[in-house]
Amino acid sequence: MVTGIVFAPLGLVLVFTAAITPQWREGQARLGTAAPGSLLRLGAKGQVVGGRSGPVEALLLVRSDGLWESCLQxxxxxxxxxxxxxxxxxxxPRVRLAQGLVLTSLFLCGTGIVLACIGVRCWTDIPLRGVxxxxxxxxxxAGLLSLTALGVYTHNLAKLGVNPNSKVTNPRLPRLTLHPAGSLYFGWLxxxxxxxxxxxxxxxxxRPRCHTCPSRPELPACPACRTCPEISNKTDMDVYEVSC
Structure with a gap:
């Protein structure tokens, strides 16, 4: 129970972190040139605009995509x-599937953690094992659902958002070589x-197995210790107070 209570919230935090960060896949490309010290800014949806004449150097752009956000730097x-x-x-549809599976996973994991905390009942001696x-x-x-979402996304990582029927390419746009990024590893872990x-x-x-009373084998010793002569007559029994 202690192992589950520790691992479940930790897994929930990691999957939630992966879900809200945009580093599910990344790609780098060199686009255009810029003068050292020139003024540049990123326009709408990441277009690089601005600049002035002078000695030039290539710009290395980093594009990253997540489930709900994309970034360009x-x-x-x-x-x-x-x-x-x-x-x-x-x-x-594969991105939408991953979004739905991750959201469902987060909901199920949160509900499961609440039930586990109620069932373990660390403030009492006897837990509710079924709960x-x-x-x-x-x-x-929840873990299996998030693994499914990650598997679908990773398997189709380079194909997401690409129209397979389109044969038109713009030579002015950089070609990105996409690869898995940090958020995927957080999600897997x-x-x-x-x-x-x-x-x-x-x-x-x-349930843990209790020793039976020798004179009354039909009753477990735990609840019947006061009625079992072999146990109740012992004077050298040690009594411990257990608390979580």
Whole structure:
């Protein structure tokens, strides 16, 4: 139970961090040239505008996409522009599937953690094992859903937002080589922790086996210790007070 209570919230935080950050995939490209010290700014949706004549050097642009936000940044500078996902990328059914699975995963994991906390009942001696295990089942399902979302996104990473029927290319636009970024790794780690935490909580269904009273084998010794002569007559028993 302790393992599940620790792993489940940690996994939830990591998956939530991955969901709100725009670094699910990244690509770099050199676009145009600019004079050292020239004034540049990023326009709407990341267009680089501005500048003046002088010695020139290539601009290295870093493009990143997430589930709900895209960003464009000029490397080694403070020029950065972010905007909500739009266009073909936003309408891509695989992106929408990943969005829905991640949101469902976050909801199930949060609900499972609440049930697990109620079931573990660290402030009492006896936990509600069925409630804790039910929470673990929800947490495990949340981890599997987020793993599915991450798998779908990673498998189609380079195809998301690309129209397969379009054969028109603009030579003035840079060609990005997209690769997985940091948010995906946060998501993978968080999802694995959710699955492990949920499986650990599922073991709450298994009740610990108590020793039976020798003279009354039909009763477990735990609730029947006062009626069991072999136990109640012992004078050298140690008594411990247990608290969480």
């Amino acid at each position: 000029v490397e080694h500078s403070e020029l950065r522009q972010c905007w909500p996902v739009a266009g073909l990328y936003q309408r891509d 804790a295990a039910s929470g673990g089942l929800l947490v495990m399902m 968080g999802s694995c922790l959710q699955v492990l935490g949920g499986v650990a909580l599922l073991f709450s269904f298994k």
